[in-house]
Amino acid sequence: PRDEEHLRSVAAYIEKLVTHYSRFPALRGWVLINEPGTGGEIPKNDFTRKRYEKWLQNHPLKEFTEKGYPILLDLTDQTFLRDLNTWYLQWIADEIRKHDTIHELHVNNHAIFQNCAEYDFPSWRNFLSHLGGSAHASWHFGYFARQQYALAMSANSEIIRSGAGHLPWFMTELQGGNNTYSGFAPMCPSPEEITQWLWILLASEARGGIFWSLNPRSSGIEAGEWALLNFQNRPSDRMQAIAKVAETLQSRPDLFTGLQEAESGIHLLYVRESLWAEKKMAGGSAQNYEARNPGGVMKSILGYFEALSELGINASINAFEEFDFSRNNYAGTVIILAHQIAIPSRYATLLEHFVSHGGKLIVEGLTAYFDENLHNTMKTGFPFERLFGGNISEFKLTDNLFEIRIGNNTLPAHLWRGIIAPGTGQVICTFRNEPAGIRNRFGQGEVVWIPSLLGLGSRIQEDYGPLIAWLQMEVKENITSFPVRFASPQKNILMKTAKCGEKYLSIIVNKSTKTREIPLIVWNREYLPGMIFASGNGRVNKYRVKIHPEETMVVLFTKKGY
Structure with missing residues (x-):
């Protein structure tokens, strides 16, 4: 907020918004702020200045260390910014709860590799129903080459999964379509990439993912971009790829309800x-x-x-x-x-x-x-x-x-x-x-x-x-001791393993340019593999998989007799 008057206007807006939409059965929950964070910069306005002064009364600046050495640089401003973000999210949550005590509360964090220091996830758990994130490859994966975007999605998911703690999490925004003039690294996700991202999320305990967006905007900086439907409102190849993943999930609810990531320690x-x-x-x-x-x-x-x-x-x-x-x-x-x-x-x-x-x-x-x-x-x-x-x-x-x-x-x-x-x-x-x-x-x-x-x-x-x-x-x-692993290091191949009861589910993605035959080591040889999804013509034969470039395979390991 810019000042106290602006804060009051936000409260009034929340009241009008919440009391109106909370009556509709289609409402699932409230996103407190879309992609919070300032990139490490304290907002320069009257409200923040006064709040910083008040905060410093309880967190006074130190001139010397306990051993008497002068403190010439410090991180006080960043500590305040972390607390300011948490306070404002909590304030919005409290304002919503004045008018709606039923619907869920959610936040989606963005540019996680750059902004995670601003996010005090353990404190946020006190007022959120679940945690989320925005993982747009063209905006947020600048530390990676495109060939590594599946790996970036995996790492992004790990940070959000840890931040969520005991709360559920899902990826609130995934890139669904083409960049024309938006994005730092403009691209159009391939159907294969869309498939890879979805399966990686699921193996990371995500409850799912939401794509931005179904329809293209008609105006603004993203006009005609990002969508899963084309201009004739027909499903794109990316939308069709999502449907294939969804069909697999719906066919095996016993496997995909309550998946937990296998922990290596x-x-x-x-x-x-x-x-x-x-x-x-x-x-x-x-x-x-x-x-x-x-x-x-x-x-x-x-x-x-x-x-x-x-x-x-x-x-x-x-x-x-x-x-x-x-x-x-x-x-x-x-x-x-x-x-x-x-x-x-x-x-x-x-x-x-x-x-x-x-x-x-x-x-x-x-x-x-x-x-x-x-x-x-x-x-x-x-x-x-x-x-x-x-x-x-x-x-x-x-x-x-x-x-x-x-x-x-x-x-x-x-x-x-x-x-x-x-x-x-x-x-x-x-x-x-x-x-x-x-x-x-x-x-x-x-x-x-x-x-x-x-x-x-x-x-x-x-x-x-x-x-x-x-x-x-x-x-x-x-x-x-890890349940399933590669017999030898595999460059440009990714595998994530999750557990469901007595079963293990391994997501394998080939980001190389060649078809690969990969031997696997299974910790307990009583577990036998079977393929339940392949985006190409991949095959699994005993403890060896054959996987084609850009293909995603989902291999289920079931104990003998189960």
Whole structure:
């Protein structure tokens, strides 16, 4: 809102709107705001200025750290913006509930890879009925090439799934048709892409997806665009593809009601302070280094997600606050902190609890370079030294790509190389005779710390083979115990596996340009495969699938006797 008068007018509008439409049986629920978020910028108006001043009374700016070091930069503005977004959504929800206590409340988030730090999903659960998102490839998948859009949909879904927590979720907006003058990367989704996106959503526990839009607009910047129907109101090839998926769902309600994503126990955590810090600090470079541009933090996470996807392994993407640190047994659970450059010092206690109770923590890149005050603590008392098993001597900008050898694996790394001053940690790799990685036993768990950007380096090199080989050693139990996986890494092939009772459902998508024959490994050989959907002429023969370019296959694994 611009000011108090504007806020009152919004309340009056909500009253008129809700009291009118809540009477109609066609109404399912209310979307509080379409695609909330400001891109990290605080609105410049009188209302926000006054609210910021009031907020600062309860969150006063600090001039010095607890150890007496001056705070010259901070993230206060971003913390306020997160709280402002949450307050306004809560306010709208409360206004709706004054007039309608029955219908559902929903929010669809957009550009999730750029905006997720603004979204306090755990707080939103208190007033939402379900969570959603907008995943328009032409607007929101700028970190990916078109060949990777199915992978982008998978990662987008993981962030929303984690944010929803105990609430159901669905993808509120999917691109249904052509771009003419809209979109950052204009395209027209193919029927094959539409099919891929839908099945990926379902394997990620989504209740479904809604396409924008059925009919084309007649005027405005999207005139004649985005639609599933053509100008003669006939179904497009994309609409026909949706119908085929819907027919399969309707034919097997026993399978598709209550699908749950199969969990590997691997969690890729993003820390919102890291995304805020990058936005504030990253100013690009003459060499256009990826890690010097906004996006390096998220792309580092995506590197690990993409690597595990080539194995057919599901990995969760969670905000740090969304991970459950209250348990007393984390055996079999892995957290990966990939280049999370700013971590609040108070998180050290939570991570120590996780590792000491059996968890495994993999740390890479410039993780914990800053604290929540953008203060470099590696010089002034590193809060993670006991847990990590050492400190950093210094970071050196080495090259756009350089190699780190860990055991028998040589991994590409990007830009910076951390030189470790080991404490309790045991050196597991060196670079020019300087410690480049350590392993530290801590309680019942362990920490592996490689302060170089392995995920982003692999992504830049477009080769996840070495990273996968290393992960196969470090998270071996998580991989080998997963219900269904590829027998070997499969570049440009995606698989997501979900569970329904005693059955498993694997969605396999071929984004390569060639027909592929892929052997699968099933954890329990009592499970036998059978195909229930193929968008092409794919086949499954025992534990081997034949899948054509751009094809989607859905394979059901059923235990003998069921």
